[in-house]
Amino acid sequence: MMAQPGRLTRHDVAHVAALARLHLSDEELDLFTGQLGSILDHAADVASLDLTGVAPTAHAMAVTNVLRPDLARPGLDRNEVLAEAPSVEDHRFRVPRILGEAP
Amino acid sequence: MSAGGPSPAAELAGAVRGGERRAVEVLEEHLASIDAGEERIHAFNLVTRDEARAQAVAVDRRVAAGGDPGPLAGVPVALKDNLCTRGVPTTCSSRILDGWRPPYDATVVTRLRDAGAVMIGKTNMDEFAMGSSTESSAFGTTRNPHDTTRVPGGSSGGSAAAVAAGFAPMALGSDTGGSIRQPAALCGVVGMKPTYGTVSRYGLVAFASSLDQIGPFAHSVADAALLFDVIGGHDPADSTSLNRPTPRVLSVLDEGIEGLTVGVLSEFLDGAHPEVTARTRQAAEACTAAGARVEEVSVPEVRLGLSAYYLIAPAEASSNLARYDGVRFGLRVDAEDTVAMNTATRSAGFGAEVKRRIMLGTYALSAGYMDAYYNQALRVRTMIIEGFATAYRRFDVLLGPTTPTTAFTIGEKVDDPMSMYLSDVCTIPTNLAGHPAISVPFGTDGGGLPIGVQLLAPALGESVLFRAAAVLEAAAPAPPPTGRWS
Numbered sequence: 001m002m003a004q005p006g007r008l009t010r011h012d013v014a015h016v017a018a019l020a021r022l023h024l025s026d027e028e029l030d031l032f033t034g035q036l037g038s039i040l041d042h043a044a045d046v047a048s049l050d051l052t053g054v055a056p057t058a059h060a061m062a063v064t065n066v067l068r069p070d071l072a073r074p075g076l077d078r079n080e081v082l083a084e085a086p087s088v089e090d091h092r093f094r095v096p097r098i099l100g101e102a103p
Numbered sequence: 104m105s106a107g108g109p110s111p112a113a114e115l116a117g118a119v120r121g122g123e124r125r126a127v128e129v130l131e132e133h134l135a136s137i138d139a140g141e142e143r144i145h146a147f148n149l150v151t152r153d154e155a156r157a158q159a160v161a162v163d164r165r166v167a168a169g170g171d172p173g174p175l176a177g178v179p180v181a182l183k184d185n186l187c188t189r190g191v192p193t194t195c196s197s198r199i200l201d202g203w204r205p206p207y208d209a210t211v212v213t214r215l216r217d218a219g220a221v222m223i224g225k226t227n228m229d230e231f232a233m234g235s236s237t238e239s240s241a242f243g244t245t246r247n248p249h250d251t252t253r254v255p256g257g258s259s260g261g262s263a264a265a266v267a268a269g270f271a272p273m274a275l276g277s278d279t280g281g282s283i284r285q286p287a288a289l290c291g292v293v294g295m296k297p298t299y300g301t302v303s304r305y306g307l308v309a310f311a312s313s314l315d316q317i318g319p320f321a322h323s324v325a326d327a328a329l330l331f332d333v334i335g336g337h338d339p340a341d342s343t344s345l346n347r348p349t350p351r352v353l354s355v356l357d358e359g360i361e362g363l364t365v366g367v368l369s370e371f372l373d374g375a376h377p378e379v380t381a382r383t384r385q386a387a388e389a390c391t392a393a394g395a396r397v398e399e400v401s402v403p404e405v406r407l408g409l410s411a412y413y414l415i416a417p418a419e420a421s422s423n424l425a426r427y428d429g430v431r432f433g434l435r436v437d438a439e440d441t442v443a444m445n446t447a448t449r450s451a452g453f454g455a456e457v458k459r460r461i462m463l464g465t466y467a468l469s470a471g472y473m474d475a476y477y478n479q480a481l482r483v484r485t486m487i488i489e490g491f492a493t494a495y496r497r498f499d500v501l502l503g504p505t506t507p508t509t510a511f512t513i514g515e516k517v518d519d520p521m522s523m524y525l526s527d528v529c530t531i532p533t534n535l536a537g538h539p540a541i542s543v544p545f546g547t548d549g550g551g552l553p554i555g556v557q558l559l560a561p562a563l564g565e566s567v568l569f570r571a572a573a574v575l576e577a578a579a580p581a582p583p584p585t586g587r588w589s
Contacts, residue, residue: 013462020421020465021428021442022458023450035520036463039413040476042521046410046483047475056481057488059313059343060537061299061562066342080206086435093430098441 008037108576110325112178112272116219119177122166126159126177130221133179137224137270145245146255146265148184148194150224155179158221165219173219175333180215181265181274184225185232186317187306188212195308196240197230199452200433209306210341211275211317211334218333223271226261230454231424232282232310234258235526238517239456246513247290249552253510256286256526259320263290266320273330274320279311280412281505281530283318284542288505288555291544293327293572294320296530298562299537300345302331303338311419312343314412314534324543324572328352331565350565356573361394363499363567368559369401371503371529378548379504382580386545386556387502389578390571400498404490407483408532413524414467414480415535421464427452459520484535491536495561500571504529505542505555529557539565541572546580 010033017024017032024032078091087094118124137150165172182188185195187205194200208216215222229239237245237260245260247253248268255264259276263286266274276283278296287294295318302317309315319330335349367387372380391397429435429448436447453461467476494501506526516523533540539562542555556575560568 008466012466016462016466016469017458019469020461021445021449022453022461023446024458028455028458032459032462035459036466038521039459039463039524040466043410043414043476043480046407046414046479049407049479049483051479051482051486054482054485056478057484058481060484060488060535061343061345063300063343063345066346068339076206081431084203084206084432086429086433095430095441096437096439096444100440 008033008040108325108573109323110329111322112175112326113329115272116174116176116178119162120166120171124177126162126221127156129177130155130159130179130223133223133271136268140268140270143246143251144248144264144268145243146226146261146268146270147181147224148196148227148242148261149192151191151222154191155221155223158216162219162221173217174329175215176219178220178273179223179271180220181224181226181262181271182212182222183228183259183262183274183276185228185277185308186212186275187308188222188225191225193225193308194242195231196228196242197452197454197457198241198434199427199448201241203433205306207306210303210338212306214334224265226259226265226274228261229258230457231308231420232258232277232279233420233456233460235281235285235523236511236516237261238513239454241454244513247510249291250510253512253552254289256289256506256510258282260286262320263287263292263294266290266292266322272322273326275317275330275334276320277307277310277315277317278534279314279416280534281527283320284505284530284540284555284557285527287320287542288557289510289553291553292320292322293324293541293543293576294318295327295331295541296533296539297331297335298345298539298565300343301335301349301563301565303341303344305338305340309423311416312423313419314416324569324576325353325356327541328356328569350563352565352569355566355570358570359393360390360571360574363395363571364497365390365395365397365571366400366494366498366501367397368405368501368503369399370403370405371557374528375504375507376509376548379507379509379554382545382554383502383504383556386575386578389575390502392578393574400494400501402490402494404483404486405532408487408535409524409528411480411483411487412531412535413463414476415484417460417464418467418477419464421461421468424457424461456520487532488536491532491538491561499560499567500564501559503557503559505557506530509548509550509552509554533559538562539568541568543572543575544579545575
């Protein structure tokens with residue numbers, strides 16, 4: 001018997017939202033805590049099964065070692081790709097700063 | 104060229120290839136239908152008039168020059184808006200991709216063009232294909248052509264509605280947990296989900312990569328077969344594409360099902376509305392009348408499908424949708440540093456259903472919960488595959504309802520995600536197993552709303568699937584009055 005995870009809390013939802021790079025308002029936190037909790041309640045039938053010895057399937061029609069000839073081919077047009085970017089500088093994607101100020 | 108039942112799209116293509124109709128005329132007729140009905144239905148995010156006209160002119164030129172433009176010559180085809188079209192906006196009905204123009208075409212788009220099809224527009228869908236009603240679209244809900252107070256189903260609701268309303272004789276959708284078959288059933292058209300790996304996913308915006316498959320919508324089984332034959336086959340650009348012969352189905356449609364065994368899946372009948380159950384039983388009788396041996400069969404593992412799916416699909420989605428970070432394409436909401444920019448962009452760009460599924464998937468994959476949820480779900484997936492394998496040792500195809508109910512009203516389920524998810528309970532197990540399945544219109548309920556019955560087959564069993572579908576189509580009660588082709 002697999003150990004049953006405890007009831008999803010508001011704190012759990014806030015933590016998961018941060019991992020997923022989502023900011024939730026207080027109202028959204030309340031709403032999602034309830035809704036995700038009820039979905040996970042439904043998933044308890046899966047979580048509580050004893051499946052010792054059953055192999056997991058990640059892919060129903062798995063194919064392995066897919067190779068192609070090692071030949072140079074044209075890629076996507078750089079200007080066409082960069083034209084869709086929100087911000088570009090010197091043919092590169094431009095983003096806000098990544099590191100904070102040095103302490 | 105077509106076998107068995109009606110095939111309005113194949114007839115159009117035949118007329119264009121033979122020079123009796125011009126592709127531009129065919130296109131203008133469909134654009135006129137869109138002009139007359141689109142405001143009421145909202146099937147499209149974008150009608151690509153100029154691109155379609157250029158393609159139709161090119162088809163007519165090839166015919167005039169004595170060439171053969173292909174098996175879909177001049178046939179307007181609507182594309183779900185998660186299929187990449189070079190230079191043409193592809194939104195997934197999400198604000199985070201609003202205005203994005205892909206730098207390449209999906210393989211299915213290339214194959215359609217090579218077959219002479221005319222791409223008429225990009226259809227509305229649930230945001231990133233997450234939903235069963237199109238109500239999670241950022242651009243408004245599509246309405247069911249049979250009753251505009253009701254949903255068309257989803258997530259490929261715009262494609263199903265476009266075909267049902269006569270805006271296009273054919274459409275493509277994608278099916279991760281029923282997103283082709285469920286709206287096909289609710290809109291009274293044919294919709295088919297192929298064996299995983301038979302249709303290239305290159306250029307299909309990913310939702311749950313181990314489950315997603317592109318497939319056809321059409322008015323008839325023969326037209327769905329024609330479209331499947333055009334889009335199927337190995338593609339080196341998709342590493343999950345099966346490098347083996349894809350079943351060709353159009354040529355076997357009239358072979359019937361005499362001597363085959365059909366299993367009526369009892370788990371799918373449980374919980375279905377009595378009128379849906381009655382139509383499914385009537386379809387089973389039609390199989391018997393066609394010479395098949397029909398028996399009820401239980402595959403108890405499929406009861407676990409819904410729960411396993413709502414752990415696996417969100418887990419894969421949470422990973423796939425990490426790419427929407429405001430850096431390379433689509434929306435960016437500026438902030439003082441990159442993590443804040445990523446967060447602001449995603450919070451503004453994704454709707455509630457997408458956020459729910461990303462969080463559910465992130466949770467199911469997070470430290471401490473991965474074994475209890477995600478890994479358990481993968482083991483259940485094995486059990487479902489084995490359950491089907493046992494059934495397919497005795498049966499050639501399985502039969503059940505496509506959906507537990509007919510089309511529900513707009514707004515009815517939006518505040519209760521779990522009740523929305525339950526509308527895919529009969530379609531999800533197929534995706535987990537990687538198998539093909541098809542929904543065929545089979546009469547209506549007492550209120551005149553379409554009912555779809557579903558046939559399931561083992562992996563690469565498309566030939567027997569389409570043969571059985573043709574039998575059901577021929578035996579179906581009078582089709583509901585849909586659009587111009589009925």
